[in-house]
Amino acid sequence: MQNSKPPRSVPKRRDSSLSHAYAVIMAGGSGTRFWPLSRRKRPKQLLEVFGRDTLLEQTAARIRSLIPPERTYVFTSELVRDEVARRLPGIPSQQIVAEPAARNTAPCIGLAAHEILRRDPEGILIVLPSDHVIRKPDAFRRALRSACQRASRQGVTVLLGLKPNQPHTGYGYVELGSREESPDGQEIYKVTQFTEKPSLAQAKEYVVSGRYLWNGGMFIWRASTVIRHFETCQPKMARALAKIASTGGVGSPNMLRRLYPRLEKISIDYALIEKIPDVFTVAVDMGWSDVGSWSVAYELNPKDRNGNVRPARSLCVDSHGNMIVSPDKFVVTVGVRDLAIIDTGDALLVSALGRSQDVGKAVKEMEEQGRDDLL
Amino acid sequence: MQNSKPPRSVPKRRDSSLSHAYAVIMAGGSGTRFWPLSRRKRPKQLLEVFGRDTLLEQTAARIRSLIPPERTYVFTSELVRDEVARRLPGIPSQQIVAEPAARNTAPCIGLAAHEILRRDPEGILIVLPSDHVIRKPDAFRRALRSACQRASRQGVTVLLGLKPNQPHTGYGYVELGSREESPDGQEIYKVTQFTEKPSLAQAKEYVVSGRYLWNGGMFIWRASTVIRHFETCQPKMARALAKIASTGGVGSPNMLRRLYPRLEKISIDYALIEKIPDVFTVAVDMGWSDVGSWSVAYELNPKDRNGNVRPARSLCVDSHGNMIVSPDKFVVTVGVRDLAIIDTGDALLVSALGRSQDVGKAVKEMEEQGRDDLL
Numbered sequence: 003m004q005n006s007k008p009p010r011s012v013p014k015r016r017d018s019s020l021s022h023a024y025a026v027i028m029a030g031g032s033g034t035r036f037w038p039l040s041r042r043k044r045p046k047q048l049l050e051v052f053g054r055d056t057l058l059e060q061t062a063a064r065i066r067s068l069i070p071p072e073r074t075y076v077f078t079s080e081l082v083r084d085e086v087a088r089r090l091p092g093i094p095s096q097q098i099v100a101e102p103a104a105r106n107t108a109p110c111i112g113l114a115a116h117e118i119l120r121r122d123p124e125g126i127l128i129v130l131p132s133d134h135v136i137r138k139p140d141a142f143r144r145a146l147r148s149a150c151q152r153a154s155r156q157g158v159t160v161l162l163g164l165k166p167n168q169p170h171t172g173y174g175y176v177e178l179g180s181r182e183e184s185p186d187g188q189e190i191y192k193v194t195q196f197t198e199k200p201s202l203a204q205a206k207e208y209v210v211s212g213r214y215l216w217n218g219g220m221f222i223w224r225a226s227t228v229i230r231h232f233e234t235c236q237p238k239m240a241r242a243l244a245k246i247a248s249t250g251g252v253g254s255p256n257m258l259r260r261l262y263p264r265l266e267k268i269s270i271d272y273a274l275i276e277k278i279p280d281v282f283t284v285a286v287d288m289g290w291s292d293v294g295s296w297s298v299a300y301e302l303n304p305k306d307r308n309g310n311v312r313p314a315r316s317l318c319v320d321s322h323g324n325m326i327v328s329p330d331k332f333v334v335t336v337g338v339r340d341l342a343i344i345d346t347g348d349a350l351l352v353s354a355l356g357r358s359q360d361v362g363k364a365v366k367e368m369e370e371q372g373r374d375d376l377l
Numbered sequence: 378m379q380n381s382k383p384p385r386s387v388p389k390r391r392d393s394s395l396s397h398a399y400a401v402i403m404a405g406g407s408g409t410r411f412w413p414l415s416r417r418k419r420p421k422q423l424l425e426v427f428g429r430d431t432l433l434e435q436t437a438a439r440i441r442s443l444i445p446p447e448r449t450y451v452f453t454s455e456l457v458r459d460e461v462a463r464r465l466p467g468i469p470s471q472q473i474v475a476e477p478a479a480r481n482t483a484p485c486i487g488l489a490a491h492e493i494l495r496r497d498p499e500g501i502l503i504v505l506p507s508d509h510v511i512r513k514p515d516a517f518r519r520a521l522r523s524a525c526q527r528a529s530r531q532g533v534t535v536l537l538g539l540k541p542n543q544p545h546t547g548y549g550y551v552e553l554g555s556r557e558e559s560p561d562g563q564e565i566y567k568v569t570q571f572t573e574k575p576s577l578a579q580a581k582e583y584v585v586s587g588r589y590l591w592n593g594g595m596f597i598w599r600a601s602t603v604i605r606h607f608e609t610c611q612p613k614m615a616r617a618l619a620k621i622a623s624t625g626g627v628g629s630p631n632m633l634r635r636l637y638p639r640l641e642k643i644s645i646d647y648a649l650i651e652k653i654p655d656v657f658t659v660a661v662d663m664g665w666s667d668v669g670s671w672s673v674a675y676e677l678n679p680k681d682r683n684g685n686v687r688p689a690r691s692l693c694v695d696s697h698g699n700m701i702v703s704p705d706k707f708v709v710t711v712g713v714r715d716l717a718i719i720d721t722g723d724a725l726l727v728s729a730l731g732r733s734q735d736v737g738k739a740v741k742e743m744e745e746q747g748r749d750d751l752l
Contacts, residue, residue: 038709317746319582319739320732332724332751334526334739336412343725349707350720352727357695357712364694364709371692376707 020147024225025069026114029058029078029132030101031088033363034296034377035358038349039327042377043081047132049090052293052302061132064139067144069128073242075117076132077101077110099252103263107219108273113238113262115228116247124302126153127228129221129270135302137289145286148188149222152282157230159275160222163215163283164290169205172294174198174217174271176283189285196276215285218292221270228274231349233276239266278374296342300325300352310335325355341368349376382537394529395522399600401489402446404433404453404461404507405476409740409752410670410733414702415726417752418456422507423464426702427668427677437465438483443521449451450492452476456751478638482594483648483721487614488637490603491622494558502595502603504645510677512664520661522598523563527657533606534650535597536568537591537667538658544580547669548591549573551658559663564660571651581594590660591669596645603649610652614641669674671717671733675700685710700730724751 015127015347032045033339040046047058062074071092076099078086083100090098101110111129118125128146136142142162163176179192196217200208208214229302232240235374249257266273275281291298303325310318310325321335328345335343343356344351353361369377407420415421422433431440437449451474453461458475465473476485486504503521512516517537524535534593538551554567571592577581583589607615617640624632640647650656666673671699678686679698685693687701688708696710703720710718719726719735730735744752 020500020533040741152407156689313490317739317743319735328725332722332748334726334728334736334743336735337726338727338729339715343727345725346718349709350703350718350725351709351711352713352716352718353709353715360694361709362713363712364692367694368709375706 010040014086019126019150020068022122023069023073023126023128023150023222024118024122025065025074026111026118026127026129027058027061027074027076027132028107028110028129029061030081030110031131031133032104033133034362036044036299037361038346038351039344044085044155045133046084046293048085050081050144051299052135056089057134057293058086058132059089062093063129064136064142065128065130066092066144075099075112075114076105077241077276079104080168096253099160100255101262102255102259105262105265105267107270108236108268109239109243109262109265111228111270112232112236112243112374113220113246113252115225115232116243116253119225119229120247120251123226124154125178125225126150127221127223127225129219131219133276134218135291135293137291139285141286142288143189144186145284145288146222147191148184148186148190148219149284152182152184152190152226152284153222153224156224157225157227157280158229159231159278159281161216161275161281161283162191162220162222162288163191163193163285164218165285165287166209166216169209170216171199171202171205173292175200175205175214176216176217176281177209178213178283178285182282191283191285193283196271198271211212215283216290217271217275218290219271221275231274231278235274236268237267239268239273294360296325296344296353297355299344300355309347323355382732391448394501394525397487397491397529398444398448398503398525398559398597400440400449400498401493401502401504402433402436402449402451402453402487402507403482403485403504403594404436404457405479406483406506406508407454407479408508409737410739411674412736413589413721413726413751414719415466418510419452419460419703420457421668422443423457423460426674427510432510432668433461433465433507435510437468437506439511439517440503440505440521441467442486443518445702450474450489451687454479454508471628475630476637477630480642482645483611483613483643484614484618484640486596486603486645487618487626488621490600490607491618492626494600494604495622498601499529500600501525502596502598504594506594508667509593510664510666510668512666513662516661517630517663519561519565521597523561523565524659527557527565527659528597528599528602531599532602532655533598534606534653534656535565536600536650536656536658537593537595537597537663538566538568538660539593540662541584541589541591544577544584545591546574546577546580548667549579550575550583551592551656552591553588553590553658553660555731557657557724559628566658567659568656568658571646574644590658592650593647593665596650606649606653610649611643613643613644614648627716627742669734671700671719671728671736672730675717675730698730700718 066358080100118142139351176193177195179194182190301362323340326343340355342353455475489517521704528535550572552566554569557565684698698715701718715730717728
């Protein structure tokens with residue numbers, strides 16, 4: 003039976019904090035874990051193997067109903083800027099910024115804060131990485147609304163805290179302090195401590211205790227707060243950022259190209275977050291995954307009746323649980339199980355899916371062998 | 378220490394039977410077990426994955442010291458004739474014969490017999506398939522000399538009998554009767570019975586009994602004997618072959634193209650060998666292998682210290698016992714074991730090495746799906 007009633011139109015809640023919110027999508031990353039599909043010129047966030055769209059497009063689509071494209075910025079690298087712009091035609095071109103050099107997240111967020119402050123003295127930055135999957139976008143958006151309200155107060159930093167489902171040793175953890183009142187029922191806590199990449203024993207304790215969340219790198223804070231924290235914690239970088247801003251900021255590519263590469267290469271976590279007071283977290287289960295290896299990508303894709311993710315042009319005989327990517331070539335498998343088979347124009351990877359987190363190591367070895375043509 | 382003494386030159390034994398011997402190399406076969414490297418246009422005998430040269434070149438090189446190129450014929454298909462000629466530059470072009478249609482081995486051997494009889498009334502055919510490996514070529518050549526002497530007598534057929542090392546159910550077996558005297562100490566027996574593709578139980582009995590050999594398809598007999606047997610056992614084909622011979626034989630491609638495709642498609646074993654009297658065998662351990670699957674090809678190739686057969690442009694991390702063929706593409710493996718990874722321009726195979734005899738089945742399925750472009 004079809005439900006023919008149209009969905010009731012719910013009047014949007016007025017939310018003044020959201021009207022000052024600016025999305026800052028970080029799309030400058032490069033990684034090796036999805037080699038050979040991912041390359042320097044085609045980073046993970048631009049791959050089409052995590053569902054229908056690229057992770058970048060998914061990130062932009064996820065916030066579109068909260069923040070209009072005119073208030074969305076994307077920071078990426080010069081190598082892929084054109085491709086990013088092609089993927090996100092709604093976002094004004096001058097808001098897709100190519101960093102002249104990879105300096106990790108701190109310089110980039112500082113630059114964004116200046117740009118947004120220039121436009122809107124009450125502007126709030128919503129910093130969003132673009133290399134993860136969020137299976138429950140509604141939960142994400144509810145948490146984000148709540149975070150924006152909380153962060154609209156001067157001096158406060160809010161991060162989205164992810165409820166951990168396994169003792170992952172590769173993430174950062176935040177320890178929860180006292181719980182705050184939240185008018186919309188979201189769980190908001192004061193953060194009392196940060197731990198980067200704990201031991202397995204530590205991570206297990208964290209998960210069992212229920213008092214720790216993963217730091218997913220999503221930060222919400224006023225532009226003015228960001229700049230003040232830079233002045234306190236990173237005075238040298240703060241001065242350089244102010245100079246860039248005074249000479250045109252992101253609107254002055256030549257100046258950017260001269261000054262930006264001299265900034266210290268440091269993450270926002272080390273540069274500010276772990277040093278500043280008044281950090282809060284909205285605890286949320288949003289079905290987050292950082293899609294760290296081919297085995298995670300395998301989980302995200304539809305499968306044939308033998309559990310194979312595979313292209314139409316393939317034939318799998320007695321083969322089960324394989325992840326096959328081959329845009330151009332016909333693939334035949336016989337009697338194989340739980341493999342990642344990734345074929346590209348100039349390189350082929352065959353990995354045990356359970357070992358696919360080690361693909362990065364292989365790529366590192368190729369780098370040492372001077373195989374830059376394949377990276 | 379190096380042995381600086383030159384090898385002593387041994388005067389060649391005069392052997393009148395060898396001076397009438399003609400090699401007839403059968404290179405018309407096509408198969409699917411080495412897909413995707415082998416194709417209709419590139420059969421197994423033209424692949425370069427069984428050691429330094431192709432199996433065809435190995436076959437020709439193996440007999441060169443006994444039979445000069447002027448007395449060597451190659452029968453192949455029109456599809457690959459040019460490639461065969463390119464691989465065997467020493468053999469006169471008119472002796473590389475393209476069969477206008479695949480008619481199995483009987484018509485081809487009949488045609489060869491007429492051609493050789495025309496040149497030499499005492500001519501002896503040495504019929505040699507070109508799709509196997511012989512690891513002990515000296516043993517092969519000793520057996521061949523002995524077989525030639527025995528076959529120089531009118532009416533006698535000699536086949537090289539391979540000492541079986543496993544109860545293979547895919548081969549033909551010959552049963553040994555009384556042993557003959559042989560001046561050079563070779564084991565020559567009368568053949569009393571033929572069995573094609575026995576059951577496993579039968580094959581096991583055969584191997585244990587020591588009274589059976591594999592029929593490797595290598596036949597030695599006078600041209601006149603071959604033709605007489607055709608007249609007795611296959612009178613219709615004998616007449617057709619005589620007609621082809623009288624109109625120019627292999628030297629008359631147009632006539633060949635008209636008449637040859639009408640000949641019955643039948644193997645020499647069924648057409649003659651199993652029906653005629655006076656069949657003898659020289660029993661020999663020549664390290665023979667028919668190289669029936671990628672796992673056999675794996676055994677024939679040099680390996681790295683982890684037992685991988687792989688190209689220079691590859692990186693194997695925690696990977697063992699794999700057979701990797703990739704003429705063009707860089708290959709990385711991580712944590713995989715005992716796989717055949719065969720990459721070509723338009724198709725990729727990943728198979729468990731132990732299942733590689735099933736590659737033919739997969740190819741058959743592709744044929745049914747109409748993927749002729751890949752066959």
